[in-house]
Amino acid sequence: MRSSLALAAALLSLTEALSVQQRQNGPRVVALNTERKPAVNPIHRDKLRRRGNVEVGLDNEETLYFINGTIGTPPRSVRLHIDTGSSDLWVNTPSSDLCSERSSPCQFAGTYSANQSSTYEYIGSYFNISYVDGSGASGDYASDTVSFGPAKLDRLQFGIGYSSTNGQGILGIGYPINEVQVNRAGMQPYRNLPAQMVADGMIQSNAYSIWLNDLSANTGNILFGGIDTEKFTGSLQTLPIQPVRGAFAEFYLTLTDVQLAGQSVAGGGGMALGVLLDTGSSLSYLPDDMVQTIYSQLGAQYDSDNEVAYVPCSLARGSTTMSFSFSGVNIEVDMNELVLDIMTSSGRRPVFSNGQTACLFGINAAGQGTNVLGDTFLRSAYVVYDLANNEISLAQTKFNSTTTKIVEIGTGANSVPGATKVSNPVAATNGIQGPSLVNGLGKNGATKMGGGLVGTAVAFAVAVAVGVMI
Numbered sequence: 001m002r003s004s005l006a007l008a009a010a011l012l013s014l015t016e017a018l019s020v021q022q023r024q025n026g027p028r029v030v031a032l033n034t035e036r037k038p039a040v041n042p043i044h045r046d047k048l049r050r051r052g053n054v055e056v057g058l059d060n061e062e063t064l065y066f067i068n069g070t071i072g073t074p075p076r077s078v079r080l081h082i083d084t085g086s087s088d089l090w091v092n093t094p095s096s097d098l099c100s101e102r103s104s105p106c107q108f109a110g111t112y113s114a115n116q117s118s119t120y121e122y123i124g125s126y127f128n129i130s131y132v133d134g135s136g137a138s139g140d141y142a143s144d145t146v147s148f149g150p151a152k153l154d155r156l157q158f159g160i161g162y163s164s165t166n167g168q169g170i171l172g173i174g175y176p177i178n179e180v181q182v183n184r185a186g187m188q189p190y191r192n193l194p195a196q197m198v199a200d201g202m203i204q205s206n207a208y209s210i211w212l213n214d215l216s217a218n219t220g221n222i223l224f225g226g227i228d229t230e231k232f233t234g235s236l237q238t239l240p241i242q243p244v245r246g247a248f249a250e251f252y253l254t255l256t257d258v259q260l261a262g263q264s265v266a267g268g269g270g271m272a273l274g275v276l277l278d279t280g281s282s283l284s285y286l287p288d289d290m291v292q293t294i295y296s297q298l299g300a301q302y303d304s305d306n307e308v309a310y311v312p313c314s315l316a317r318g319s320t321t322m323s324f325s326f327s328g329v330n331i332e333v334d335m336n337e338l339v340l341d342i343m344t345s346s347g348r349r350p351v352f353s354n355g356q357t358a359c360l361f362g363i364n365a366a367g368q369g370t371n372v373l374g375d376t377f378l379r380s381a382y383v384v385y386d387l388a389n390n391e392i393s394l395a396q397t398k399f400n401s402t403t404t405k406i407v408e409i410g411t412g413a414n415s416v417p418g419a420t421k422v423s424n425p426v427a428a429t430n431g432i433q434g435p436s437l438v439n440g441l442g443k444n445g446a447t448k449m450g451g452g453l454v455g456t457a458v459a460f461a462v463a464v465a466v467g468v469m470i
Contacts (some may be wrong), residue, residue, distance in 0.1 A: 054203060058220040067082055071146050076113070079108070083174075083280040085172070085276065085281070088181075089157075092112070093113060093160055094113055098167065119144050121142060124140065125141075126141065127139050127159035136166075138161065139162035142160055143155045144156070153196050153200060156191075157191070194206050197224055203224050203409070204408060206387040208225065212375065215336065215340075228407075231397065232382035236384060236393040237395065244433075254425065255275045255325070257325040274371065276373070277383060278374055279374070279375065280374070281374030282362075286364075286366055291364065307364060308364070309363075310350070311359055311361045313357040313359040316336040318335055321333060324373070331381045332380065333376070338361060381394055382396070382397045384416050386409070386416060388411070
């Protein structure tokens with residue numbers, strides 16, 4: 001992969017409010033609310049990452065979703081990027097070469113120092129997570145007290161990045177089989193966050209729901225062990241997660257159709273494409289021929305060198321929608337969720353040669369990489385990840401809902417309240433890859449770059465060739 005220039009991530013100004021509710025005959029609900037200062041460079045964000053009920057608020061930084069917590073005794077604050085595409089929690093340590101740099105790249109997300117925690121326990125020196133773009137983190141596995149609001153886990157295992165190339169830690173909440181300890185060290189899986197919550201009796205089942213809210217929203221939430229029926233419309237429809245080489249390792253669903261303005265762009269005939277539902281990808285990545293059809297219908301201008309497409313920003317104000325179908329379950333995505341505002345390195349919005357303001361389109365070609373439905377899709381869907389039953393339930397999201405009605409996810413089959421299993425779901429016949437030794441955000445990001453996507457600063461340096469001017 002070619003190296004890229006990248007815009008510096010905007011520092012976040014946070015205002016955090018904590019509210020605790022005790023529901024009668026139910027577990028506690030913890031709500032953490034944050035405000036964000038939007039990032040202006042979603043491509044850079046993907047580049048870095050390619051690779052009871054407990055409710056935790058998500059800080060929507062336009063292209064990344066964070067939760068706030070603490071680690072150790074006394075507690076140290078950390079901001080963790082939540083990722084359904086990986087399974088390990090890891091944090092930086094302040095003494096690493098990266099975090100010791102004069103620019104303090106780890107300061108905004110916080111760090112953890114094992115020697116300063118009285119509850120730290122060493123596990124082993126085999127933590128090593130890598131991304132296909134060459135970034136990653138390595139160091140020790142440890143356990144310590146980890147808290148998200150009043151939800152406190154006394155001995156949660158996580159990785160310490162004594163060597164790291166990312167300024168913020170990751171909270172991977174995928175299948176334990178995808179942990180570094182399993183893939184790299186050949187050991188048995190450990191209990192990651194949702195599994196440990198079950199073991200500690202905080203939630204009944206290893207399942208959680210995610211509501212990202214819309215592109216302009218400051219906050220969303222994740223509910224471990226529950227759903228919020230006020231955050232979606234219609235009813236939840238349940239689909240089987242597709243196994244990977246006989247094992248449940250990642251959150252693949254079968255995509256059976258994609259329509260733009262009511263017309264299929266899937267090329268005709270029945271489609272049974274495995275796609276990964278991954279909060280770790282800012283954009284979505286689909287087969288090249290399908291994406292070419294979408295670009296043609298929208299009039300997108302494509303930069304083949306850098307594998308990005310530009311559309312007029314005015315497209316976000318139109319009524320055109322895209323529909324994604326999963327064995328009859330349809331999620332509608334409006335253009336205002338797919339057209340992303342971007343800035344050049346000089347702080348200005350780019351324009352086409354005809355004077356129209358140019359925006360980034362939120363769907364890219366997957367190339368030889370994994371097909372992914374990332375945040376440009378997930379904001380429009382309310383998603384329940386049921387690891388216990390190897391199922392995902394979907395419904396159309398309700399943007400900017402101000403009401404809440406939380407219901408527990410129980411145990412056993414049919415445990416997601418009010419969800420209906422889809423009859424005769426289609427099994428994927430192509431598009432499923434892995435599992436891979438490259439874990440999490442690195443794999444589920446850089447691979448989808450197709451090996452050639454570069455940061456916005458570089459992209460706009462060559463964008464004039466396709467009629468985009470800075």
